[in-house]
Amino acid sequence: MNQKPKQNYTFALIVVFIVCFLIGFITTMNNSMIAFCSEAFNLSAQQGQYVNTAFYGAYLLSIPFAFLMSKIGYKNTLILGLAVSGIGFVINSIGINSAIAAGANVYAIFLASMCLVAMGVVMLQNVSNPYVMVLGSPEKGAFRMTLSQALNSVATTVAPLFITYVIINGKAPAPEYVPGPFLGLGIFTIIICLILVFLKLPKIDEGAQAEAAGEHHEYKDSVFKYPHVWLGALGIFMYMGVEIGVPSMLPYRFQMLYPDMDSADLAALATQYLAFYWGGMMVGRFVGAGILTKFQPRRLLTACVCLGVLCIALSLLLVDSMVGIWCMLAAGLFHSVMWPLIFNLGLQALGPHTKAATGIINTGVIGAAVLMPVMGSVVDATGVVVAMCIMFVYYAYIVWFCNFGSKIGIDVK
Numbered sequence: 001m002n003q004k005p006k007q008n009y010t011f012a013l014i015v016v017f018i019v020c021f022l023i024g025f026i027t028t029m030n031n032s033m034i035a036f037c038s039e040a041f042n043l044s045a046q047q048g049q050y051v052n053t054a055f056y057g058a059y060l061l062s063i064p065f066a067f068l069m070s071k072i073g074y075k076n077t078l079i080l081g082l083a084v085s086g087i088g089f090v091i092n093s094i095g096i097n098s099a100i101a102a103g104a105n106v107y108a109i110f111l112a113s114m115c116l117v118a119m120g121v122v123m124l125q126n127v128s129n130p131y132v133m134v135l136g137s138p139e140k141g142a143f144r145m146t147l148s149q150a151l152n153s154v155a156t157t158v159a160p161l162f163i164t165y166v167i168i169n170g171k172a173p174a175p176e177y178v179p180g181p182f183l184g185l186g187i188f189t190i191i192i193c194l195i196l197v198f199l200k201l202p203k204i205d206e207g208a209q210a211e212a213a214g215e216h217h218e219y220k221d222s223v224f225k226y227p228h229v230w231l232g233a234l235g236i237f238m239y240m241g242v243e244i245g246v247p248s249m250l251p252y253r254f255q256m257l258y259p260d261m262d263s264a265d266l267a268a269l270a271t272q273y274l275a276f277y278w279g280g281m282m283v284g285r286f287v288g289a290g291i292l293t294k295f296q297p298r299r300l301l302t303a304c305v306c307l308g309v310l311c312i313a314l315s316l317l318l319v320d321s322m323v324g325i326w327c328m329l330a331a332g333l334f335h336s337v338m339w340p341l342i343f344n345l346g347l348q349a350l351g352p353h354t355k356a357a358t359g360i361i362n363t364g365v366i367g368a369a370v371l372m373p374v375m376g377s378v379v380d381a382t383g384v385v386v387a388m389c390i391m392f393v394y395y396a397y398i399v400w401f402c403n404f405g406s407k408i409g410i411d412v413k
Contacts, residue, residue, distance in 0.1 A: 009135040012201050013144070016131050019078065019124050020148040022189070024155030026085065026121055029162060030055045030114060036163060040173035041107040052369060054111040058118035059365040065119075066126050066359020074355075075201045078127045082193035085120030088113050089186030093179040106175045122362065129343055130358045135202070141347075142297040143289055145340035150285035153336070156278050223353035229360050231405040232346020236364030238394040239338050241371035242308065243281075245391050246331055247274050248372050252384035253315075253325060273325065277332040284336025292337075301341040301402045308334040309395050316385055338398065345406035 030051060037043060037051055069077040092113035099106040132148045133141045166181050223229060251270040258266065291300060311331035318324030346361045347354055371394075378387040 009202060013132070013135050015078075015196070015199070015201065016128050016135065017148055017151050018192070019082075019128050020132075020152045021155045022085075022192075023121055023124050023128065024152035025159045025162075026117060027055070028156040028159035030118070033163060036168065036173045037107065037110070040175050040177075041110075043107070047107075050111055051114070054115045055118040056366060056369045058115055058122050059363060061119060062122055062126060062359040062362035062365075063356075064359070065123050066356045066362070069123075069126055069359070070355040073203070074127055074131050075196070075203075077123055078131075078201075079193055079196050081120045081123030081127060082189055082196065083120070084123065085117045086186045086189035086193055088115075088117035088120060089182045089189060091116065093183035093186065096175055096179050096182075100175060110175075110178070125362055126355075126358050129362070130347060130354045133344065133347055134354065140293075142341060142344040143292040145344050146285055146292055146337055147289040149337075149340045150282065150289055153278070153282035153285050157275075157282055219351045219353065223350065223356040223360065226350060226353065226357070226410070227408040228348065228406050228410055229346055229350070229353075229357045231401055231408065232342060232357075233361045233364040235342040235346065235398055235401040235405070236339070236361055237367035237370075238364075238397045239335075239342055240365060240367030241375075241394040242338065242391060242398070243335050244368045244372055245375060245388070245394070246277055246328055246335075248375060249379075249384055249388050250274060250277075250325075250328065252379055252387075253319075253328065256319065256384065257322070257325070273329060276329045280330065280332035281336040284333040285340075288337035288340075297341045297344055298402050298406075300337060301345075302399060304334040304337055304341075305395050305399050305402070308338075309392065312388060312391055312395075316388060319385060342398065342401065345402065348406065349410045 033051055038047075041047075065077075072080070092110060095109040095113055096106055098104075099109045128148065129145070132144045136144055162181070167177050169177075171177065220226065250273065251266060254261075254266055254270050254273075258269075261269070288300065288304075308331045311327050311334065315324045315328040315331075318327060343358075343361060347357055350357050375387045375390055378390065
């Protein structure tokens with residue numbers, strides 16, 4: 001009996017890895033634009049946060065976009081996501097120029113177009129996570145996911161430099177500096193989109209792939225009947241509180257150390273030190289990709305959560321010392337692999353439901369928009385130490401999901 005030749009997914013993986021880089025670049029660039037917009041558009045602190053509201057609010061569409069992906073497939077969703085993001089950047093560029101000329105509300109145009117860019121990013125993220133999972137053997141899925149997130153972390157390092165040296169470039173922030181770079185980003189994204197139209201990518205049948213790997217499952221008739229998917233979405237929700245919790249709380253920690261420092265200098269100092277946090281996440285993801293070739297994902301995730309808890313606990317014990325700041329920043333090294341491992345556990349044994357499940361899990365990203373205001377209100381009421389203690393609740397849930405919640409509703413040996 002002739003055995004069907006093993007399919008080579010190398011080129012398809014390269015394409016998806018490029019998309020993962022683009023996702024990280026756009027997302028971090030959006031976050032990095034908050035300080036620029038606050039100065040350029042003369043905004044209050046609350047108005048500046050609308051940049052995050054406009055962007056992360058698009059993740060509420062993760063589930064309908066996932067069901068769209070189940071209808072049109074991975075490649076078409078990839079093309080559509082790139083097209084929507086590219087058009088969003090172009091509209092941003094044209095809209096801002098037009099609004100400046102007409103004396104209209106430039107900031108409203110910026111927010112609306114960035115929301116459109118974010119919709120494309122949500123589609124891309126819906127595609128990239130399950131695509132990485134199925135482009136190869138199931139047992140190496142966590143390794144591929146962690147490697148893709150490592151490339152995402154490289155982009156998060158590059159994006160602030162783009163804002164600093166391409167958009168601002170030593171000048172006082174002003175709206176007229178945005179259209180040129182954003183038009184370039186839009187054209188670049190649309191070119192990638194057009195290239196993909198003419199490229200042949202493998203068509204993935206998750207159910208058939210699982211059967212070929214010797215995994216015989218009786219799949220349920222709906223993704224909504226898999227508890228570990230919903231629990232995985234909550235895991236991502238809690239993880240966003242961990243990942244964004246450190247950079248959100250860092251300025252308040254420096255304020256405790258240097259109560260007499262000017263607020264602008266304090267913000268600059270916190271931003272400078274955050275490079276070590278994001279850099280630690282980048283290093284951790286590359287190292288984690290290698291470690292996953294030797295250790296089970298559940299063991300690695302549990303170990304990283306425990307070490308993250310240790311870093312935050314030491315940071316609170318040494319709250320009046322720069323050593324405590326460094327312990328806080330070191331947590332990024334262990335936060336690095338949590339996203340891909342949680343996602344991997346949430347997508348287990350789903351076969352034809354993988355596309356829909358990724359939308360449900362991606363919805364958990366709204367944790368960044370929900371949990372940070374909660375922690376901020378606690379800072380206002382009781383101080384940063386109590387607010388940071390809330391992070392232990394997030395850690396506790398992630399450990400529970402890793403060892404128990406991710407096994408509910410599926411057969412796990």
